[in-house]
Amino acid sequence: MQKPLAGLNGSNIVRELVAGVTLLAIAIPLNIGYAQIAGLPPTAGLYALIVPTILYALIVSSRQLVASPDAAAAALVASSIGGLAVAGSADYATLALAQAILCGGMFLLLAFFRLGFLANFLSKPILVGFVGGLALDILVSQIAKMLGVTIDSGGEFVDKVVGLVSGIGTTNLISLAISVISVIVLLLGKRFAAAVPWALVVLVVATLVVVIAHLDAAGVSVLGAVPAGPPALTWPIIDWKTWLLLVPSAIALTLVTTAEGLLVSRSFGEKRDYPTSPNRDLLAFGVANVAAGASGSFAVGSSTSRTAAMDSAGSRTQLPSLVLAVGTLLLLLFGTALLADIPSPAIGAIVGVAVLPLLGIRDFIALWRADRFEFAIGAVCFLVTLFVGSIPGIVVAFVLALINLAKRAANPAIDVLGSDDDPQSSLLEDAPVGSVTAPGVIVVRMAAPLFFANGTVFSDAVKRAITAAPDGSVQHLVIDMEGVTDVDVTAAEAFESMTQWLDDNDVTLGFSRLRPPVADRMRHLGILGDQQVYATNRSAIGALTETR
Structure with a gap:
């Protein structure tokens, strides 16, 4: 002192x-x-x-x-x-x-x-x-x-x-x-x-x-x-x-x-x-x-x-x-x-x-x-x-x-990443993007906690990214969780709805760079099950492209 x-x-x-x-x-x-x-x-x-x-x-x-x-x-x-x-x-x-x-x-x-x-x-x-x-x-x-x-x-x-x-x-x-x-x-x-x-x-x-x-x-x-x-x-x-x-x-x-x-x-x-x-x-x-x-x-x-x-x-x-x-x-x-x-x-x-x-x-x-x-x-x-x-x-x-605060939190940075982890395109726009990270794989990153103000925004952005790609070209979605420090109940419900939509469209879901406390939180909320968790985006892309 x-x-x-x-x-x-x-x-x-x-x-x-x-x-x-x-x-x-x-x-x-x-x-x-x-x-x-x-x-x-x-x-x-x-x-x-x-x-x-x-x-x-x-x-x-x-x-x-x-x-x-x-x-x-x-x-x-x-x-x-x-x-x-x-x-x-x-x-x-x-x-x-x-x-x-x-x-x-x-x-x-x-x-x-x-x-x-x-x-x-x-x-x-x-x-x-x-x-x-x-x-x-x-x-x-x-x-x-x-x-x-x-x-x-x-x-x-x-x-x-x-x-x-x-x-x-x-x-x-x-x-x-x-x-x-x-x-x-x-x-x-x-x-x-x-x-x-x-x-x-x-x-x-x-x-x-x-x-x-x-x-x-x-x-x-x-x-x-x-x-x-x-x-x-x-x-x-x-x-x-x-x-x-x-x-x-x-x-x-x-x-x-x-x-x-x-x-x-x-x-x-x-x-x-x-x-x-x-x-x-x-x-x-x-x-x-x-x-x-x-x-x-x-x-x-x-x-x-x-x-x-x-x-x-x-x-x-x-x-x-x-x-x-x-x-x-x-x-x-x-x-x-x-x-x-x-x-x-x-x-x-x-x-x-x-x-x-x-x-x-x-x-x-x-x-x-x-x-x-x-x-x-x-x-x-x-x-x-x-x-x-x-x-x-x-x-x-x-x-x-x-x-x-709500205005900024409701519009977080959501990007489709390239194979080198650099953003290829932003999903904040309403217009379709059509970008993929690798053949059949799309990696999406959000640089904010997932909570009630942006849960639906993120879910809609992911759906927009997948539907904007040529029909059937996306079989795997990887969510880069490095910038996600927390998930609340409302966002978990939106996330669960998105997961169901992915299943209906035959798109697998995985996570990369997931923080251990956030992983525990997601398991507690019931939105992290048997999905694959990758240490890096490159390891995710490599593993998923090999399965094609």
Whole structure:
């Protein structure tokens, strides 16, 4: 088992500490903004950087993955809890704590039962669509903040757009100026000096301008007083029915975080040549989320952008996360007065620029060019998430994933092989083929498990291959089973019907390259009797052509 802070040594400790300071500069302004997106006080975002971050860093197998609430998770929290309580109320905060604890419990169950593979059902088109829908919803709220326009940030997307458009006339020009300058600095800074923590620079300069010029008196909204002190141990007290109401959103948060977190963890592990353990990472997410719910925060996931920033800074350990936790604690103990005058337009600009890549515009373009059906999956998921809600969005995502899976599984590669095992012709076409492998012998291969979605497809393809050959020219059928890893009951029935058809047409049946577990399964289902089983296709062809 990998030790905590693996990879840390005397030669890199200074670099890791400097990276931790950089992470602190990035995380503080973003987490304040994400807490506001979630409808929670700024402290909820900051508390996530202390106990949950420490526990996560000490447990996770990844040496670089940074755990934190992110924009998509914050939006999901707001959209799922917004219908149960008023944003900003004590009940709302309690529900956010309970939701985080539920997420933690689900992560722990996934780790215990090794069910992380379930997140694989969230394919790239689904994630792009789901996260893109949440990102656009966030962006509308942040644009309103940047303009100084008041809208119901907890409302539906259409209501937010209507509120923003109708409130354009109340735009605060000073807020707009702060926002425009902030966006320009963030975008240009990222392009020409990415190593500089521009979000912190924008936050500090904008706050100084507001304080010196007393711009709050001119209508510029500021963050307001932030309670000082460390996070306190707490536990949400709600009835069991309310716990149940939070389960769907907790499932959605867990699955999205699992899919993204494990993918990022594995990719950076492979990039930097160190091992990762998916189940240990799930355990770390579980402990971090329970800690978040018990210390006044909300659901914690993985931060791809911060992980990439740490990688660029040369960090290869979890020490920066510990530096982040200590720095945030010191800020809450001694520096909360510095946060009170942070202008909301600057926060809106920082969060808005951060979520822009989440819209997935480039990803949608790539999907359109690569596969129109997968583009349609992403687009539908995007629209449902945006106009119906995040929970329906994740449900639709899974339904679309299953449809996509069934579509591909129902159309496996089925080929007539030549004597050299290369495909001669595909049986996916409806048109007759007329190919044989050798005189009197036809070898057919399917590169997929035989199950309910493709059993009849395979049977029909075999019949089509035999009937397309000249009358009476095929006396032997050999099925290459190398790509068949399983057979289910429905496919077995279709297979049995095909066997009867072969008998009626005086065609013998044999198998080649049959896996022992699949052979046992076929015997159990009663579809493997006295048929000849060959080690290779060549041995089958040789044996059968000699009998002619």
